[in-house]
Amino acid sequence: MKKRFDELKGQGLEWNPPTLQSANQPRVTMDGRTTIMLSANNYLNLTNHPRVVQAMIDATEKYGAGSGSVRAIAGTMDIHLEAESKVAEFKQVEASLIYSAGYTANVGLIPTLVQGKQDVIISDELNHGSIIDGVRLTKAQRAVYSHNDMNALEAVLNDYSDSDRKLIITDGVFSMDGDIAPLDEISSLAEEHGAMVYVDDCHGEGVLGKGGAGIVDHFKLQGKVDFEVGSFSKALGVQGGIVAGSEEVRTHALNHSRSWLLSGSQPPGVAAAQKAAVEVLMNEPEHHAKLWENTNYFKKELESLGFDTGVSETPIIPVMCGDSSVAKGLSNEMMNYGVMAGAIVFPMVAKDKARVRTQMSAGLTRQDLDEVLRIFESAGNKVGLI
Numbered sequence: 445m446k447k448r449f450d451e452l453k454g455q456g457l458e459w460n461p462p463t464l465q466s467a468n469q470p471r472v473t474m475d476g477r478t479t480i481m482l483s484a485n486n487y488l489n490l491t492n493h494p495r496v497v498q499a500m501i502d503a504t505e506k507y508g509a510g511s512g513s514v515r516a517i518a519g520t521m522d523i524h525l526e527a528e529s530k531v532a533e534f535k536q537v538e539a540s541l542i543y544s545a546g547y548t549a550n551v552g553l554i555p556t557l558v559q560g561k562q563d564v565i566i567s568d569e570l571n572h573g574s575i576i577d578g579v580r581l582t583k584a585q586r587a588v589y590s591h592n593d594m595n596a597l598e599a600v601l602n603d604y605s606d607s608d609r610k611l612i613i614t615d616g617v618f619s620m621d622g623d624i625a626p627l628d629e630i631s632s633l634a635e636e637h638g639a640m641v642y643v644d645d646c647h648g649e650g651v652l653g654k655g656g657a658g659i660v661d662h663f664k665l666q667g668k669v670d671f672e673v674g675s676f677s678k679a680l681g682v683q684g685g686i687v688a689g690s691e692e693v694r695t696h697a698l699n700h701s702r703s704w705l706l707s708g709s710q711p712p713g714v715a716a717a718q719k720a721a722v723e724v725l726m727n728e729p730e731h732h733a734k735l736w737e738n739t740n741y742f743k744k745e746l747e748s749l750g751f752d753t754g755v756s757e758t759p760i761i762p763v764m765c766g767d768s769s770v771a772k773g774l775s776n777e778m779m780n781y782g783v784m785a786g787a788i789v790f791p792m793v794a795k796d797k798a799r800v801r802t803q804m805s806a807g808l809t810r811q812d813l814d815e816v817l818r819i820f821e822s823a824g825n826k827v828g829l830i
């Protein structure tokens with residue numbers, strides 16, 4: 445262990461997570477200091493929304509702290525089912541199944557969709573690690589296409605035309621660059637080649653589409669995407685994973701998905717908070733509107749200061765730095781001024797594509813953003829980026 449840790453440390457790749465002494469909100473107390481948070485997935489600032497918090501308190505008082513069992517045996521409560529119906533309504537699908545996390549949804553669902561070498565999983569090269577782990581649990585053949593490259597996807601589909609089941613998997617919004625998968629083109633190619641489509645919409649829920657309905661709504665592909673995976677831990681501000689699709693998909697996942705069958709169900713307070721968060725998203729469109737107002741303003745201002753925001757199209761806005769030492773220097777400098785904007789370096793991204801990744805939130809005020817922009821300008825000058 446020591447040898448491996450020393451190796452990691454030698455490369456500057458060890459984790460040393462800071463500690464929050466407050467809710468994760470736009471201004472946090474972190475390691476004892478007031479800090480503006482630009483590294484959270486809290487896009488709509490629902491982590492401490494009063495209705496969501498109250499729902500958690502009320503359900504905990506009524507049902508207790510834990511569910512007492514796995515869902516399949518004796519751990520399904522009415523509030524779990526209510527949260528699932530609400531998610532299905534929000535996603536405009538027949539049914540949904542809630543998992544303990546987005547991670548366990550991917551790891552649990554993917555292996556149920558293919559059987560052996562006669563099947564193939566076709567995956568974007570930049571898909572999230574939880575998809576990669578899910579694929580690793582299958583015996584199907586694997587093919588990877590270059591990021592968002594539809595010619596490459598078509599070539600793979602041609603190569604595997606004899607495969608029995610073909611499953612195309614893509615992230616909806618890519619979490620390192622903030623770009624969007626061309627799901628409309630993926631869906632057309634899938635139709636042409638008899639493939640199934642699986643999208644991980646963890647960073648698209650609450651962000652893309654009308655009122656934040658997600659990537660399927662963004663491209664108006666209702667009924668054309670076989671499997672949607674989501675997470676409550678990002679825009680929805682709580683915790684938990686989502687599988688959404690047809691009633692048949694729900695029944696299938698419920699009967700075969702090991703990460704769902706073999707793990708205790710969500711605490712009642714969490715289930716109630718999940719339902720409340722979806723209701724807030726559906727009934728209070730101002731959070732979604734504010735998120736995009738902030739996103740458009742911040743990106744435009746960063747670019748006019750001379751920063752390169754890469755291929756971002758969403759509230760994930762990277763400041764491209766190139767070398768990892770520049771990204772780390774910029775992030776440290778920002779932190780000295782009280783702004784948390786984490787550096788993302790190899791192996792999370794290519795060696796020459798290190799960046800400081802920022803994520804917008806509906807809770808950030810114009811004053812917060814202007815303060816951050818001033819700090820970015822002086823920190824960027826100091827590290828020689830602009």
Ligand SMILES: Cc1ncc(COP(=O)(O)O)c(C=O)c1O
Pocket residue numbers: 545546547548550572574615619644646647674675676677683684685
């Ligand atoms: C694309 C993507 N999929 C899945 C997950 C996992 O979601 P959760 O935090 O709910 O486990 C994440 C979170 O990091 C993600 O970014």
